[in-house]
Amino acid sequence: MSLTIENLRAGYGRRIVLQDVSIPDIRPGAMVGLIGPNASGKSTLFRTLAGLLRPVSGKVRLGGADLAALPRRERARQVAYMPQAFGCNAVLTVFESVLLALKQNAGWRVREGNLARVSETLAALHLTHLAERGIADLSGGQAQMLAVAQTLVRDPRLVLLDEPTSALDLHHQLSVLSSVRTEMARRGTIVMAALHDLNLAAEFCDRLVLIRDGAILADDRPARVLALPEVGRTYRVTTSLETTRRGSLFVDAVL
Amino acid sequence: MTDIPMTDLRSGYGARARRKTALLALAALALLLSFLVEIGTGPGDYPLRVVGEVLADPMAHGARLKVIVWDYRLPVALTAVIVGALLAVAGAQMQTILNNPLAEPFTLGVSAAASFGASLAIVLGFSVIPAIGGLIVALNAFVFALMTCGIIMLATRLKGVGSETMILFGIAIFFTFSALLSLMQYMASEDQISRIVFWMMGSLGRASWEKIGLGAALLAVALPFGLMRTWPMTALRMGETTAAGMGVDIARLRIEMLVSISLLAATAVAFVGTVGFIGLVGPHIARMLVGEDQRFFLPLSALVGALVLSLTSILSKSITPGVIYPIGIITALIGVPVFVSIILTTRRERLG
Numbered sequence: 001m002s003l004t005i006e007n008l009r010a011g012y013g014r015r016i017v018l019q020d021v022s023i024p025d026i027r028p029g030a031m032v033g034l035i036g037p038n039a040s041g042k043s044t045l046f047r048t049l050a051g052l053l054r055p056v057s058g059k060v061r062l063g064g065a066d067l068a069a070l071p072r073r074e075r076a077r078q079v080a081y082m083p084q085a086f087g088c089n090a091v092l093t094v095f096e097s098v099l100l101a102l103k104q105n106a107g108w109r110v111r112e113g114n115l116a117r118v119s120e121t122l123a124a125l126h127l128t129h130l131a132e133r134g135i136a137d138l139s140g141g142q143a144q145m146l147a148v149a150q151t152l153v154r155d156p157r158l159v160l161l162d163e164p165t166s167a168l169d170l171h172h173q174l175s176v177l178s179s180v181r182t183e184m185a186r187r188g189t190i191v192m193a194a195l196h197d198l199n200l201a202a203e204f205c206d207r208l209v210l211i212r213d214g215a216i217l218a219d220d221r222p223a224r225v226l227a228l229p230e231v232g233r234t235y236r237v238t239t240s241l242e243t244t245r246r247g248s249l250f251v252d253a254v255l
Numbered sequence: 256m257t258d259i260p261m262t263d264l265r266s267g268y269g270a271r272a273r274r275k276t277a278l279l280a281l282a283a284l285a286l287l288l289s290f291l292v293e294i295g296t297g298p299g300d301y302p303l304r305v306v307g308e309v310l311a312d313p314m315a316h317g318a319r320l321k322v323i324v325w326d327y328r329l330p331v332a333l334t335a336v337i338v339g340a341l342l343a344v345a346g347a348q349m350q351t352i353l354n355n356p357l358a359e360p361f362t363l364g365v366s367a368a369a370s371f372g373a374s375l376a377i378v379l380g381f382s383v384i385p386a387i388g389g390l391i392v393a394l395n396a397f398v399f400a401l402m403t404c405g406i407i408m409l410a411t412r413l414k415g416v417g418s419e420t421m422i423l424f425g426i427a428i429f430f431t432f433s434a435l436l437s438l439m440q441y442m443a444s445e446d447q448i449s450r451i452v453f454w455m456m457g458s459l460g461r462a463s464w465e466k467i468g469l470g471a472a473l474l475a476v477a478l479p480f481g482l483m484r485t486w487p488m489t490a491l492r493m494g495e496t497t498a499a500g501m502g503v504d505i506a507r508l509r510i511e512m513l514v515s516i517s518l519l520a521a522t523a524v525a526f527v528g529t530v531g532f533i534g535l536v537g538p539h540i541a542r543m544l545v546g547e548d549q550r551f552f553l554p555l556s557a558l559v560g561a562l563v564l565s566l567t568s569i570l571s572k573s574i575t576p577g578v579i580y581p582i583g584i585i586t587a588l589i590g591v592p593v594f595v596s597i598i599l600t601t602r603r604e605r606l607g
Contacts, residue, residue: 088494088497091542101490118264119264122264150501
């Protein structure tokens with residue numbers, strides 16, 4: 001199921017944030033990085049795709065079906081959205097809170113299959129050792145990995161991750177993104193991730209979309225997008241793209 | 256990092272779920288015991304055996320004992336159980352929807368509103384629904400409690416009213432209705448004042464079979480209604496946006512729970528007057544025992560709430576032989592320390 005976004009326009013009340021966003025033909029299993037400065041419309045785009053925000057106009061097609069026309073339950077089955085804000089004081093274990101994400105669209109009773117799926121998801125993200133921990137006791141980074149697990153466990157067709165690595169240390173930034181990419185590519189799930197770290201975006205994404213003031217400035221392979229002078233201009237810095245000895249891209253930025 | 260095999264995780268969860276189910280059964284058993292003890296307790300020291308025989312055959316020991324058991328003890332004991340459950344379920348759902356462990360009918364001013372409604376009926380004979388005779392006091396209390404619940408839930412939609420602010424909002428409501436209540440007392444005759452004061456103290460003495468029937472029916476509808484929504488309700492505890500991202504229809508869930516909570520709280524308060532903190536203590540103990548997976552949390556809250564009120568009722572009869580103290584006084588004395596301890600622990604979490 002590929003994803004196509006056509007002329008999407010959305011906002012809050014009279015304030016239009018997304019002016020005219022089109023992102024054509026995202027292939028199953030692709031990982032798309034959404035880059036752009038704060039308040040450029042990344043979260044608004046996610047909220048619109050997740051159905052939390054009704055678009056003013058435009059269309060989103062997932063495998064031919066118009067997302068806006070899908071009933072709420074069906075949309076929730078296909079699209080999983082991990083918002084930026086997290087951290088809560090609920091008295092639940094990590095295992096329970098991942099299970100509850102799964103159970104939102106899988107019937108009332110907990111079945112053996114549900115437990116297996118939660119266990120697999122925790123294992124895929126290397127969170128097994130935290131399973132019995134209370135979520136109120138998690139560190140910021142652990143809470144963020146839990147949020148990723150809650151998103152993946154639902155096995156949707158489209159995963160929207162809003163800054164999934166902002167609270168993670170270097171090791172976990174790499175390990176979470178590589179787990180997500182491997183797992184989702186295997187299942188043929190589309191991942192869209194808003195990322196602030198351009199080097200991470202370059203490393204893990206098949207495609208980068210540069211967004212500013214609710215409009216798409218560039219949409220291409222990472223090497224092409226990051227080489228554009230618009231990237232630096234958008235972030236109000238000067239960037240140059242280099243290739244490291246290992247052969248990966250490196251964005252050098254100065255004020 | 257220790258590597259735990261996946262099958263262990265699953266069986267670990269299973270074992271925990273079985274333990275929680277066992278806790279539910281244990282609470283139910285404790286409630287049954289407390290209920291039986293309560294029927295056996297009261298002025299006039301009749302052996303439990305005699306009470307049991309009157310329960311089996313009302314006229315076994317004559318008309319006097321029939322009246323004592325069937326018209327006094329049984330209604331009071333059943334009312335304690337039902338009202339305790341109503342208050343605790345209302346409290347548990349309020350706390351989940353408002354994201355605040357201090358929310359319950361009393362702390363949010365619902366009881367104060369009900370008291371004012373009752374006093375309005377007692378002093379002015381004013382009724383929100385005309386021509387209903389003897390039920391006027393309870394009905395007025397019910398309508399005012401219902402309105403207040405509605406106002407509180409709508410207020411949460413206002414900008415800037417966070418989960419912490421809600422309790423302050425409840426205090427504002429409390430102050431408002433206290434002032435209005437004082438006004439009513441100022442205007443009232445001596446006889447009316449004593450009726451108002453008695454109403455405010457909260458007592459199970461107003462038990463009646465009609466009220467028991469109504470309360471049980473409401474509980475029989477509201478509890479399954481809540482249980483059918485346990486997954487989205489638990490998700491709400493992860494934060495509103497996260498829950499919405501999981502596919503929960505937040506707006507609809509709120510409306511549904513607003514109706515449920517309002518009916519539960521208003522009914523309980525209209526039946527027994529001001530009985531504070533049961534909606535706080537029940538969920539608090541349940542949360543400590545089974546956590547906030549609502550499949551266990553909600554029924555255990557109901558059971559613990561019922562148990563606590565039943566035990567309180569026994570206590571109210573046992574302190575001084577021959578005297579039954581108003582139950583609201585005792586629940587307040589038990590509830591305030593719990594209230595304070597919740598304030599202290601939640602503050603520590605936020606700071607840490």
